[in-house]
């Protein structure tokens with residue numbers, strides 16, 4: 521794991537900020553859009569279980585905001 525977002529707290533392994541700040545900010549947008557962190561986590565974890573990390577729609581959306 522390189523990045524983790526908990527509410528408005530974004531934690532990124534040093535040296536990976538350029539790629540992962542936009543990715544993690546998209547997760548912030550997602551939980552705001554869904555109305556709460558609880559709603560986000562319910563959907564996010566459901567997608568991880570059903571689709572796996574690579575194919576989870578919320579992850580695909582966040583990756584679209586990574587540069588390059």
Ligand SMILES: [Zn+2]
Nearest residue numbers: 543547579582
């Ligand atoms: Zn992500």
